[in-house]
Amino acid sequence: MREINVTQKLEKSKDFLRKLQEESGQDPGQCFQCMKCTGGCPVQFAMDYPPSQIMRMLQDGLVDEVLNSFTIWTCATCSTCTARCPRDIDIAQLMDTLRVMAFHKRRFNKAKNMRVFHTVFMDSIGSHGRLYEVGLALGLNLGTGNLLQDTDIGLPMFMKGKLSLLPHNIKGMNEIKRLYDYAKKIGE
Numbered sequence: 001m002r003e004i005n006v007t008q009k010l011e012k013s014k015d016f017l018r019k020l021q022e023e024s025g026q027d028p029g030q031c032f033q034c035m036k037c038t039g040g041c042p043v044q045f046a047m048d049y050p051p052s053q054i055m056r057m058l059q060d061g062l063v064d065e066v067l068n069s070f071t072i073w074t075c076a077t078c079s080t081c082t083a084r085c086p087r088d089i090d091i092a093q094l095m096d097t098l099r100v101m102a103f104h105k106r107r108f109n110k111a112k113n114m115r116v117f118h119t120v121f122m123d124s125i126g127s128h129g130r131l132y133e134v135g136l137a138l139g140l141n142l143g144t145g146n147l148l149q150d151t152d153i154g155l156p157m158f159m160k161g162k163l164s165l166l167p168h169n170i171k172g173m174n175e176i177k178r179l180y181d182y183a184k185k186i187g188e
């Protein structure tokens with residue numbers, strides 16, 4: 001079993017933990033490990049660490065392990081954990097903040113494909129104000145190098161007229177573009 005020097009870890013990660021608390025408005029130190037968040041999480045089966053364990057890891061200063069985890073990218077932001085937490089911790093908000101921080105630190109280890117999905121999805125919203133499905137599929141396949149992914153679903157959908165080859169912009173695209181550019185700027 002790997003030994004962890006918690007005092008050392010906490011010392012090294014204190015700046016990150018302070019920033020996490022400031023940006024999310026949540027204090028993982030409040031968690032008393034009741035596991036109600038984990039019990040209600042609908043995607044816990046696909047995570048490498050359940051949400052309650054992420055909280056415990058943050059308390060122990062295991063920042064690298066949290067940022068490299070698959071969990072923060074698997075979280076669907078459904079907020080079930082937040083509604084169940086007896087300590088009123090907004091775990092969904094914490095997960096979201098962790099994702100943003102991991103993104104800025106370019107920590108995608110196990111979640112490389114999810115980063116590609118997030119980028120292509122957001123670019124589609126920024127360019128068209130809505131999801132352009134064919135563009136998303138192409139961008140995802142090119143970005144992940146998995147060129148034939150989902151062609152077995154996409155092709156029949158296209159043949160039945162369920163997918164449009166060309167993108168359609170929503171009304172008020174200028175406002176969306178302005179909002180998108182502004183969000184990008186403050187996120188940098």
Ligand code: SF4
Pocket residue numbers: 037040041042043044051074075076077078079080081082091092095
């Ligand atoms: S917000 Fe994320 S961590 Fe919380 S229950 Fe939903 S999927 Fe699980």
Ligand code: SF4
Pocket residue numbers: 030031032033034035036037038051052055081084085086087088089091
């Ligand atoms: S529900 Fe709240 S207190 Fe309980 S383990 Fe999860 S974060 Fe901690």
